[in-house]
Amino acid sequence: MNLLNRRCGECGHRELTWVNGKNKFTTPWRDFPLVFVTVDLEVIQCKHCGNYITYDAKKVDQAIEASLCSQTRQFIDIIKSKTNLKSKEVATILGISPAYLSSLHSGAKVPSFQLWNFLKAIVAVDPVELCKKLDPEFNVVKEDILLHA
16 A cells, blocks of 8 residues: 555644554454554554554454454463363353353454453452352352451
């Protein structure tokens, strides 16, 4: 794509250049308010204001899906390694089937924003403590009584 006749939609300048948007480019996507692209994606950047401009929606969608799948796989791996839980147990805690968890881990499915955000939240706090509290067999009321007795 020739950038000579193009202008930045933000500031109107013509100082545009091709850059790799990996780990730089963020965008809203479907029900996700903001997605951080973690795979290679060629985007146009305005040298004046720094705004990123995409030109191929299909490539952007593919990069976003690949980024979300990669992040989801990492979240699941972190949860499993820190809690020593099996996939079936992690699926039960998340409220999804083991088959769906496997599809998420392999990248065959893209998670919903709610599930992705939940996985991110589990990883952000102590996964062991959170998973204990999310376990259907864990009695929060009973533990609260024991802690305050």
